[in-house]
Amino acid sequence: MVRTVCQGTWLLLALCLTHVCGAVEEGTVADVSALGGEGVIARATSDALAVQRYRRGIQGILLFMESRPGLFPKEPDHVAPLLTREQREAVRALWGRLFDYYLGLDAIGRFHGRFHALGEKEQRQAAFVVAYAAFLAQYRFALDFIDRASPNPSLDTLLNEAIPHLGLPGKTYARFKFRYLNVARATEFVALKATAKVLGAARVASPLQQGMAEDSAFIWQMGRGQGHVLTGKNAIDIVKGLGFTAWLPVQTGVAEWMGDTKVWRSGRSLITAEQTHRALALLEPGDVLFERREWHLSNIGIPGFWTHMALYIGTPDQRRAFFDTPGVRDWLTRQEGEDATVDELLQRSFPEAYATLLTPFDDGHQRRVIEAISPGVTFTSFEKTAHADSLAVLRPRLDRVAKAVALVRAFGYAGRPYDYNFDFRTDAALVCSELVFKCYEKGDGSPGLCLPTELVAGRPVTPPNAVVREYGGTDAITSQFDFVLFLDGYERHGRAVVADVAALRLSWRRPKWHVFTRTLPQKE
Known part of the structure; x- marks a missing residue:
């Protein structure tokens, strides 16, 4: 059942891509191309485990949504129900956790997004698989979350409220939907799939492979397989241009500088x-x-x-x-x-x-x-x-x-x-x-x-x-x-x-x- 992206038309819901997070100064962003050979593989291995953890965390959110049919009904409710205080707090907490996991996946995707700049094939493959897995998890679960939230019109209003203690301004959910119900995201998905074929990503031994296959199949099901047929060269060019951009409206640059180890102040803390x-x-x-x-x-x-x-x-x-x-x-x-x-x-x-x-x-x-x-x-x-x-x-x-x-x-x-x-x-x-x-x-x-x-x-x-x-x-x-x-x-x-x-x-x-x-x- 597809409600938000019905009849396979989600590829046409928007005509342009917006960058929600501002640009950061050139040279301040650490990425995989700055690592040595063994460093690339070690970082890819570590980040693969992080992607798995964040993916499981998002799955937990969706399971919770499924267990609360009164709050997340399966059929559209044309009258916006009045949510209790407890329900509103539960939704805000859920949204905050999803925000966190997407921030983590954003950071990992951006860090490995310059896989094409690596010299060795094994390194390119390892970095690409991690970046691709992060992208697929974000895309798949965004479609799923939006689909589950759409029948209750009260949720759209609530999720678009500002949440000061999370640093979220108003209309964050609208931006979230615009990013993932967008022809640019669909184009990136198809381009990455073609790039994966060129790089032989399916042959890379990685704990991420099963989740990637599940996420990709879900995305195709939601979109009914629509998209441009791309050559390998064109696909890689598109991936380079889109660059695993972040959507989260936190302070400019935060997502770009995050990593599972420090990338902005590597090895130094504010406390002396x-x-x-x-x-x-x-x-x-x-x-x-x-x-x-x-x-x-x-x-x-x-x-x-x-x-x-x-x-x-x-x-x-x-x-x-x-x-x-x-x-x-x-x-x-x-x-x-x-x-x-x-x-x-x-x-x-x-x-x-x-x-x-x-x-x-x-x-x-x-x-x-x-x-x-x-x-x-x-x-x-x-x-x-x-x-x-x-x-x-x-x-x-x-x-x-x-x-x-x-x-x-x-x-x-x-x-x-x-x-x-x-x-x-x-x-x-x-x-x-x-x-x-x-x-x-x-x-x-x-x-x-x-x-x-x-x-x-x-x-x-x-x-x-x-x-x-x-x-x-x-x-x-x-x-x-x-x-x-x-x-x-x-x-x-x-x-x-x-x-x-x-x-x-x-x-x-x-x-x-x-x-x-x-x-x-x-x-x-």
Whole structure:
């Protein structure tokens, strides 16, 4: 059933292509042609996995839409229904997640879009497959999303509203539809298909092949196979001219400069080593870290300004001194049946994790932090995790027994994989905020923290930004946390500055992709 693009006429819905994002200065965009031979293959391999993750994320969005027939009916509703507040919030959250995944796919497609500039055939093939897969996923799921949203006229109005905290202006959905229900996009699709044949892309061993085949078949079905018949040379010329342009109306240049590693400030963060060293002196075991990295695609799929959380556990000496209190000693005696320290309990209960903790991190520093990142739940150095662009630290208003319980739980999760499904209902894999959430759950002698949860695509999650938002809505009496520090990054000025609790309380309101919109506050 095809509603939005019925009778195969979607190829004729528009006559020209618009570039929604502005151009960027020549030379500022890193792309695949700047990499060496092995670098091309390594980057293509890494980005292929990212495309798969983003594709699965979008599939989750569509499954959620299918599970809500009252909100996303299959047959057209000629009278726009009045949506409840809960429904409106669910749609906005869904749109925000789709925005994120498309930003990631845009960045990957643009990075590999100059595949034709590579000298070796194997490199051209590898880069092309990734760029082609990103394009197909965007195109296929755009058609599917528009098709599912079209029967409810209220959604068109809602999706075109501005969403300030995402940095989305009004009419974003209209631009989205114009981009994908457009003859230029159809021409690019056919050109890429012809280019794939010329390059022998189907023979490239890639985990993306199955998804590409499914996406291509879906697009042909929606368009009834219409399009120009192109020669290989003409197809490549068209692909060069269209250049995997981005549609997203974020600040000019953001999508072009994004990558799964930094491409704008490669290897350098706004927070300096000196600031990290000074911050370290303020921390205690059990502190919760909130982090922001401007140029990382690891932000994809995580709503809001703050996109990462971690738990500070300290060093053996720091834990020994911090937990040397009558209350903790009594708790340890109940756990162990004899006098013990927290570290002795950790070592006996989790010998492998504890042995890992005692080894220096890759940067040579002590491991003082536990966090859930793409390799899984792992111990890292504070210097590594604070290599960020903004950093905040909040201290739970709990006694030291509750913090000892949190650390013991954290060690129990060490080594578990990262949860790319963002599903808090299982402990088999965890995301960053889920680790903190479960370490500070009520139980085992701890009153715990009551961290906010939100439904995203029907699943309960605790976005880091939501925790800061709740903190911002409390005062010195009602808060669950005490303020420790806030290092606030300013992209325009290339540095982070020490900010106060008032600034942190408002930080959750910032647009997610805001990097060029802020200037340093004026000194009085």
